[in-house]
Amino acid sequence: MINRRSVMGLFAGAASLVAAPFASRAAQRATPRANEMFQTRDDLPPPPKNPENVPGTLAPRGRNGRMERLPEIDLESRMDFLRSVRTFANEVMSPAAGKRADDILASKGISPDTVMPMQDAIALLQDDPVVGARTRAWTSVQQLTWKNIKAECEDNADTYLSEMEAVDNRGPGTLELNPDLEMPDYTRHEIHIQPGGYVGNDFAGHMYDYGTNGFYTGRNDQDALHMTAAFGLPIPADGKVRRILDIGTGIGQLALALKERFPDAEVWGIDVGGPMVRYGHLRAVERGMDVNFAQRLAEDTRFPDNHFDLVTSYIMFHEVSPQGTKDIVNEAFRITRPGGIFYPIDFNLKNPFPRTAYGQYRRWWDHRWNNEVWTIKYRTNGLPDLVRAAGFDLNEEGPVALPRFGVMNATKPA
Amino acid sequence: MSEKVEKGRSKAAPFIPADSDAAVFLGNPHIDNLMSVVIALGAEIWADRQRLKVVERLLETEGKATTAMVEAYVPTAAEKEAWETERMAMVERVYSVLSRDTSNARPFGEERQF
Numbered sequence: 001m002i003n004r005r006s007v008m009g010l011f012a013g014a015a016s017l018v019a020a021p022f023a024s025r026a027a028q029r030a031t032p033r034a035n036e037m038f039q040t041r042d043d044l045p046p047p048p049k050n051p052e053n054v055p056g057t058l059a060p061r062g063r064n065g066r067m068e069r070l071p072e073i074d075l076e077s078r079m080d081f082l083r084s085v086r087t088f089a090n091e092v093m094s095p096a097a098g099k100r101a102d103d104i105l106a107s108k109g110i111s112p113d114t115v116m117p118m119q120d121a122i123a124l125l126q127d128d129p130v131v132g133a134r135t136r137a138w139t140s141v142q143q144l145t146w147k148n149i150k151a152e153c154e155d156n157a158d159t160y161l162s163e164m165e166a167v168d169n170r171g172p173g174t175l176e177l178n179p180d181l182e183m184p185d186y187t188r189h190e191i192h193i194q195p196g197g198y199v200g201n202d203f204a205g206h207m208y209d210y211g212t213n214g215f216y217t218g219r220n221d222q223d224a225l226h227m228t229a230a231f232g233l234p235i236p237a238d239g240k241v242r243r244i245l246d247i248g249t250g251i252g253q254l255a256l257a258l259k260e261r262f263p264d265a266e267v268w269g270i271d272v273g274g275p276m277v278r279y280g281h282l283r284a285v286e287r288g289m290d291v292n293f294a295q296r297l298a299e300d301t302r303f304p305d306n307h308f309d310l311v312t313s314y315i316m317f318h319e320v321s322p323q324g325t326k327d328i329v330n331e332a333f334r335i336t337r338p339g340g341i342f343y344p345i346d347f348n349l350k351n352p353f354p355r356t357a358y359g360q361y362r363r364w365w366d367h368r369w370n371n372e373v374w375t376i377k378y379r380t381n382g383l384p385d386l387v388r389a390a391g392f393d394l395n396e397e398g399p400v401a402l403p404r405f406g407v408m409n410a411t412k413p414a
Numbered sequence: 415m416s417e418k419v420e421k422g423r424s425k426a427a428p429f430i431p432a433d434s435d436a437a438v439f440l441g442n443p444h445i446d447n448l449m450s451v452v453i454a455l456g457a458e459i460w461a462d463r464q465r466l467k468v469v470e471r472l473l474e475t476e477g478k479a480t481t482a483m484v485e486a487y488v489p490t491a492a493e494k495e496a497w498e499t500e501r502m503a504m505v506e507r508v509y510s511v512l513s514r515d516t517s518n519a520r521p522f523g524e525e526r527q528f
Contacts (some may be wrong), residue, residue, distance in 0.1 A: 060484060073468065077461035083500045085453055088509060096513035103517060129519075132439040133449070133512040137438060140450040144457070157418040165423070177425055190432040200429025202419045274425040345517055371432040 006041050006134040024296030039403040040224040045260060051136060065222045066287075069150065070210065078111060078148055083214045086141045090217070093134035100130040101358035104383065115353060121360035131358070135365055142193060142370065145214045146207060150195050154201035164278050167285045174279035176294035177274050183297070187272045187320035190375045198250070198273035205251045205279020223253045225402065229314060229345050230257035232401040236309055236339045236407055241265050245308045245335065247298040248272075252280030252291060254345075258312065259291050265309075270296040299327040306337040313344040315405075318378035325378075333390040339414040342392060346382075352379035386410070456508060460501060467497065 061069040072077040102112040104124055110116075153160050167225045168175055183199060190197040194211060198204050213221050220226070235241050236409045241262050246255040249269030260266045269291060277293040284291045296302055299315070311332050317325055331343045354360045366372045385393050394412035400407055419426070441444050468487045472479035489497065520526070 020482065029472060038457040049424070061488075072485075073465060074461045077464035080455040080464075080498075081460040081501060081505075084498070084505045085509065087502065088505045092510065093513045096515075100515070100517070103498065109486065120462075126439075127441070129516045130513060131415070132441070136439040136446055136449045136452065137509070139434065139439070139511060140446075140453050142455055143434070144450065148457075154418045161419065161423055181427075181428060185430065188428065190429060193432045193434045197429045199427040202426045204426070274427070275500050278425055327456045369434050369437045371434060 040219070040228040044224065044231065047076065067209075067213070071156070075148060075152055079145065079210065079214060079285070082141050082145050082148070083217055084215060085137065086145075087217045089134055089138045089141065093130075093137055097128075097134040098356065098358045099350050099359070100128055101125050101356065103359055104128060105224050110357075112356065114357070116357055116360065117361045118364050121357040122364055124357060125361045131361065135362075135369075140368060141214075143213050146193065149207050150201070150203070153206050157202070157306040158340065160206060164282050167282055168278070168336045170285055170390070172288065172290035173281065173284050174292045174294075175278060176292075176296075177278060178295045181272070181274075181295055182299070183272055184299070184321070184324055186324050186374065190196075190371055191319050192310055193369075198271070202275050204273055204275040205277075205280075207283075208276065209251055209283075209404065213326045216295055226253040226257040226314060227260070229402040229405075230254060230261045231311065232399060233258075233310070233343050234341055236341055236400075236411075238339055241309045243308045244268065244310045244312070245270065245301065245303065245315045247292070247301065247311065247332070248319070249280065250276050250314075252277070252284060252293060254312060255280070255291050255293075256284060256289055258310075259289050266293065269302075270294045270298065270301060272297055294366045299324060299331050301325050301331055301335055303335045304373045305334055306340075307335050309337060309340045311336050311340070311342045314344070317344055317346045317348050317383060318372070318375045320378070321378055322381045325381055325383060329383070329386045329390045333392060333412060336392075336412045338412050340412050341386075342387070342408075342410040342412070343401060343404050344408050345384075345405050346378070346408070347375075348404065349379065349383060350406070358359045360410045452508075456505070460504065464497065464505075467493075 012362050017251050061071065070079060091222055101124075105112055108124070118211050118234075137285065145203065151300030168177075184248055188197060188199055190200070192211075192215075194204065194207055195201055196204055198208070201207065216225070242265055244255075244258050244262060244267045246252070246258065246267070247268045249255045249271045250273070254265055259265070269277065269280060270293070271280075272295065274295045277295050280291075281293045284293070298313075298320075312315040317328075320328065332344075336342050355365050363376065384396060387408065395409040395411070395412055396407050400411065432449040433455065439447055440449065465484060466486050468489075471493070472483055476483065
């Protein structure tokens with residue numbers, strides 16, 4: 001594993017030690033708020049015991065549960081700071097920008113709850129300094145986060161490559177890389193402006209792990225969202241869960257969480273990004289978890305028909321083109337066994353359009369400048385209809401695998 | 415592929431670059447650049463402050479603080495909580511002006527007359 005990892009935190013703290021001058025508003029801010037988007041279970045099992053001295057890995061600075069500390073205190077501190085600025089942008093600057101947007105609309109005699117075309121919302125808000133400052137701050141934090149972790153990996157490329165190379169062929173799980181894989185163009189974008197995207201940088205997995213932890217503002221440094229999802233997913237009516245596939249697995253956070261819930265099942269994680277599954281394999285080896293990773297397309301998994309009891313994905317489909325979405329759903333139907341379940345977790349589609357002008361502006365910014373290339377089309381390309389058309393019986397009412405996210409509980413008819 | 419990875423060792427593939435460096439949200443790319451600068455500077459200042467806290471802690475408990483000791487120091491849960499609180503307080507002190515109401519802002523010379 002990466003030799004040294006981050007301790008960003010979910011520790012229960014001693015409030016009495018909070019410095020008195022900051023004890024009021026600042027103390028409230030530092031305590032992770034009940035975030036509207038990211039909600040996790042509080043009954044999750046503790047992290048598995050980590051094996052020590054895995055060959056090929058260097059002595060770590062220490063570990064916070066599932067996550068190793070970053071290699072140097074200065075880098076760790078800068079990343080902590082960027083996470084705090086991101087929290088500030090989310091919790092202070094965003095409401096201020098939203099209020100400013102309402103004021104701008106009011107000054108023009110437009111009701112704040114008017115649903116308007118996206119280009120109209122952009123035209124109204126794009127020149128306002130408060131709105132612009134929030135957008136700029138969030139974007140700068142995103143860019144600086146990637147810049148910091150990318151520099152660490154690339155400046156120590158040999159070290160990090162050697163760590164991965166040392167365990168490429170080591171178990172308990174397997175790793176399959178396919179350098180000649182023909183990738184659809186939609187997979188090659190720098191999603192979230194991550195340098196090189198998921199396919200184009202050898203340290204995509206490292207960057208994704210630490211970069212998205214910043215995005216989650218510390219709420220997922222124990223994979224708590226993935227664990228919540230894994231423990232909330234439904235199982236087939238006959239109770240049999242022998243083989244599980246997580247498509248678009250990235251660095252395998254949901255795949256590993258599923259292995260924790262179903263330790264006797266054969267678990268696979270596939271992703272188009274070779275560096276992503278390579279890092280995922282490294283994480284699994286270091287934890288001694290028997291999960292198999294392969295660089296394959298979700299459209300062409302190369303597994304037999306009717307093979308899996310459970311097929312999952314975690315926030316994958318909003319990064320997929322409309323054609324890719326259709327092809328992946330059909331492939332999922334082919335490999336799910338009769339009575340098996342396909343449950344892709346992604347953003348809730350029940351309200352596909354933002355309810356405010358500022359929401360429209362932000363969606364455009366996220367799409368255009370945070371490089372969420374496919375997310376707007378995801379909202380309107382009819383994923384539930386595609387799931388039904390593939391042959392699944394779709395239940396959109398429950399269970400909720402991950403609070404606030406969409407319900408897509410699809411069963412292949414027996 | 416990273417330029418710092420030998421081709422024979424790389425598992426990376428060609429990608430389609432984003433163009434987010436071209437984004438201008440504050441009317442002038444130099445002003446946008448300055449936002450990145452002040453956030454990056456904040457991170458550098460916090461890194462120094464963090465290091466100083468560890469040094470102080472080590473001097474209190476160990477009587478000395480070497481570079482290796484500073485790098486290896488694992489904070490207690492209480493310390494982490496206190497540091498996060500202080501970090502957020504610093505962020506608020508430094509950056510809260512960015513969300514102030516600017517609806518009454520006027521260029522010099524166009525201000526309200528008394």
